Amino acid sequence: MGAVRVSHTLADSATMIRRRLKHMLRYPAMTVQLIGMPVVFLLLFVYVFGGTLGNGLGGGGRGRYLDYVTPGIILMTTVGAATSTAISVAMDTAEGIVARFRTMDISRSSILTGHVVGSMISIAISIAVVIGVALAIGFRPNAEPLEWLAAAGFLTLFVFSLTWLAVALGLAAKNPEGASNAPLLLMLLPFFGSGFVPTGSMPAALRWFAEYQPFTPAIETLRGLLMGAAIGTSAYQAVAWSAGIALVGFLWSMKLFR
Amino acid sequence: MTGANPPAIAVTGLRKSYGDTLVLDGIDLAVAEGAIFSLLGPNGAGKTTVVQILSTLIGADGGDVRVAGHDLAANPRAVRASIGVTGQYSAVDKLLTGEENLLLMADLHHLRRREGRRLAARLLERFDLTEAAKKPASTYSGGMARRLDLAMTLVGDPRVIFLDEPTTGLDPRSRRTMWRIIRDLAGNGVTIFLTTQYLEEADRLADRVALLDRGTLVAEGTPEELKRLIPGGHVALRFTDETALAGALGALGTGFLDTSDDDRLTLRVPSDGGVASLRDLLARLDAAGVEPADLAVHTPDLDDVFLTLTGDPKDGSAVR
Incomplete structure (x- = not known):
C-alpha cells in the first residue's frame, strides 16, 4: 500500500463525498422530509401529549416533558436519516454509474465512504435543526461545554454505526422500495424504549425488551449528558452497541459490495 | 495493426456458469490493437457476460484473459486503468449535469482541476452536448445520454473501449452519430470491443466479427467472410x-x-x-x-445466419 495509493483513496473518497452532497442539494425533498418528520414529532409530543405526559413524570407538565423527550427525538432523527441513506444506497447501486465505478481504477471503498460521510453530514444538519427548534420552544439543557462535546462525540459514534448498518441494508435490498422498509422497524425502537416515556411504566415483557435494546442506553446516555440525569452503565452499553452495530454494518457492507 | 504487436485482447477457454446454467462454454478471442471487433449474437447469447468479465465487473470460472497486455486475474487494477466501458444501461449520474458527470470522471482520474475543466469542455463540444452541459442528465434524450456516457468513458484516455450494445434503443439518426464517433475513435488507434444484435452495425463498423450463440462462438471472421456463410434470402x-x-x-x-x-x-x-x-x-x-x-x-439478416450456423431457427422475439 504505497503513499500514492493512500492519497488516491483519500482523493477518491473526497470526490464521492462531494458527489453525494450534490445529490442532496439536487434532490432536497428527501432532506426536507428528513428534518421535517422529527420536528413534527417533537411538536406533536410536546404540544398534544406533553402536558399530560409531563405530569406523569412526577409533575412539571409540558416544559418538563420537552426536556425529557428531546433526546429521544434526536435519536429518532438519526433513524429517519438512516432510512434515507439505505434508500439512496439502493437507488445508487441500481444505477449504471456504480457499475462504471467498478470498472475504473479507483478505490472501491471510496464509493461507500462517500455515502457514509455524506449521510453523516446531512444527519448532523438535521440534528442541529431539531435541537434548534427544541431550544426555540423552551428546551433548557443544563449541559456544560464539555458535556455538549461528549454528546456530540457520542452522537457521531451512534450515527456512524447506524449509517453503516443502513448502507448494508441498502446494498442488501433488491430495490429502493425494499430499502425503505427495513429501517422502518428501527423507527419504532425509540418508542419501545425510554424515548418517550420511562421504561418503568411499561408492562413486564415490554419493559424487558425496552431495557435490552440499543436505543434505551443511547437515549439515557444522551439524556444524562444534556440534562444531567444519572447515566450509570448506559454509556458503556451504548458505546458497546454502537461499536457492534458499526462492525456488523461495515463487514456486511463490504461483503455485499465485493 | 501489424502482426508484431501483441493483441489488445486475448482470451482463451473462457468459461462462466450461473448455478447450473452454462453461460460461456470455452470462448477464444483475439483482438488486434486498434481494431474494431464486434461480438454479435441474440439476446441471452452471453454477450454482456463476456463484456462484464473482460471489464473486471464479474469473475470468470475458467480461462485466460489478457487485456491491454495485463493478466485479468492477476492484475485487475492494471486492466481497469487501461480500459473504458460504456454499458448497455446508461452509466451516467442522472442527478448531476452533463458537465458535472465529466468533471466527476476527471476527478476520479486525478486530473488537475484546470485540466479536467478543459477536457470536459472539449468532450462536450465533440459530442454535441455543449448546450445541454448545465442540465441534469435525467433530462437527456436516449441519444444524448449515450453520447455523454461515451464521453465519460473517454476521460481516462483508455486504450481499449468496451461498448455493450451502444446503439440499442437509439433512433436511426442517433445510431448513425454513434457509428461515426466509434469509427473516429478507432481511427485514433483505440481498440474497440463492441457487442451488438444488429448485423448491419457489425457490418458497417467491425474489422472482425464473432458470432456468439448460447455461450459458444459459432463463427468468426471479417464481415465479408461471415456473409459468405449466409445463404440467400x-x-x-x-x-x-x-x-x-x-x-x-x-x-x-x-x-x-x-x-x-x-x-x-x-x-x-x-x-x-x-x-x-x-x-x-x-x-x-x-x-x-x-x-x-x-x-x-x-x-439476408442475422436470422438467416443463425438458421445456417446453428440449424436452429430462432423465434422472432430472440433475434431482431
Whole structure:
C-alpha cells in the first residue's frame, strides 16, 4: 500500500463525498422530509401529549416533558436519516454509474465512504435543526461545554454505526422500495424504549425488551449528558452497541459490495 | 495493426456458469490493437457476460484473459486503468449535469482541476452536448445520454473501449452519430470491443466479427467472410387455406413452413429476392392456379445466419 495509493483513496473518497452532497442539494425533498418528520414529532409530543405526559413524570407538565423527550427525538432523527441513506444506497447501486465505478481504477471503498460521510453530514444538519427548534420552544439543557462535546462525540459514534448498518441494508435490498422498509422497524425502537416515556411504566415483557435494546442506553446516555440525569452503565452499553452495530454494518457492507 | 504487436485482447477457454446454467462454454478471442471487433449474437447469447468479465465487473470460472497486455486475474487494477466501458444501461449520474458527470470522471482520474475543466469542455463540444452541459442528465434524450456516457468513458484516455450494445434503443439518426464517433475513435488507434444484435452495425463498423450463440462462438471472421456463410434470402408467401399452400409447395418444389405464423399458412421459399426469380416464382404459382394472399421479400439478416450456423431457427422475439 504505497503513499500514492493512500492519497488516491483519500482523493477518491473526497470526490464521492462531494458527489453525494450534490445529490442532496439536487434532490432536497428527501432532506426536507428528513428534518421535517422529527420536528413534527417533537411538536406533536410536546404540544398534544406533553402536558399530560409531563405530569406523569412526577409533575412539571409540558416544559418538563420537552426536556425529557428531546433526546429521544434526536435519536429518532438519526433513524429517519438512516432510512434515507439505505434508500439512496439502493437507488445508487441500481444505477449504471456504480457499475462504471467498478470498472475504473479507483478505490472501491471510496464509493461507500462517500455515502457514509455524506449521510453523516446531512444527519448532523438535521440534528442541529431539531435541537434548534427544541431550544426555540423552551428546551433548557443544563449541559456544560464539555458535556455538549461528549454528546456530540457520542452522537457521531451512534450515527456512524447506524449509517453503516443502513448502507448494508441498502446494498442488501433488491430495490429502493425494499430499502425503505427495513429501517422502518428501527423507527419504532425509540418508542419501545425510554424515548418517550420511562421504561418503568411499561408492562413486564415490554419493559424487558425496552431495557435490552440499543436505543434505551443511547437515549439515557444522551439524556444524562444534556440534562444531567444519572447515566450509570448506559454509556458503556451504548458505546458497546454502537461499536457492534458499526462492525456488523461495515463487514456486511463490504461483503455485499465485493 | 501489424502482426508484431501483441493483441489488445486475448482470451482463451473462457468459461462462466450461473448455478447450473452454462453461460460461456470455452470462448477464444483475439483482438488486434486498434481494431474494431464486434461480438454479435441474440439476446441471452452471453454477450454482456463476456463484456462484464473482460471489464473486471464479474469473475470468470475458467480461462485466460489478457487485456491491454495485463493478466485479468492477476492484475485487475492494471486492466481497469487501461480500459473504458460504456454499458448497455446508461452509466451516467442522472442527478448531476452533463458537465458535472465529466468533471466527476476527471476527478476520479486525478486530473488537475484546470485540466479536467478543459477536457470536459472539449468532450462536450465533440459530442454535441455543449448546450445541454448545465442540465441534469435525467433530462437527456436516449441519444444524448449515450453520447455523454461515451464521453465519460473517454476521460481516462483508455486504450481499449468496451461498448455493450451502444446503439440499442437509439433512433436511426442517433445510431448513425454513434457509428461515426466509434469509427473516429478507432481511427485514433483505440481498440474497440463492441457487442451488438444488429448485423448491419457489425457490418458497417467491425474489422472482425464473432458470432456468439448460447455461450459458444459459432463463427468468426471479417464481415465479408461471415456473409459468405449466409445463404440467400427468401420469399414469404401467405395463403388463405391449406389447399392453396399445398398446391404452391407442389408447384415450386421447395420451401418450408414458417413456424412463426400461428395459422401455419405461410411458406418460406429460398430466393435471392431479385426481379427475375420473383417473376419466375409467380409464373409457376400462376400456372398451378394458386394465388398467395400476401407476399414479402426477405433479404439476408442475422436470422438467416443463425438458421445456417446453428440449424436452429430462432423465434422472432430472440433475434431482431
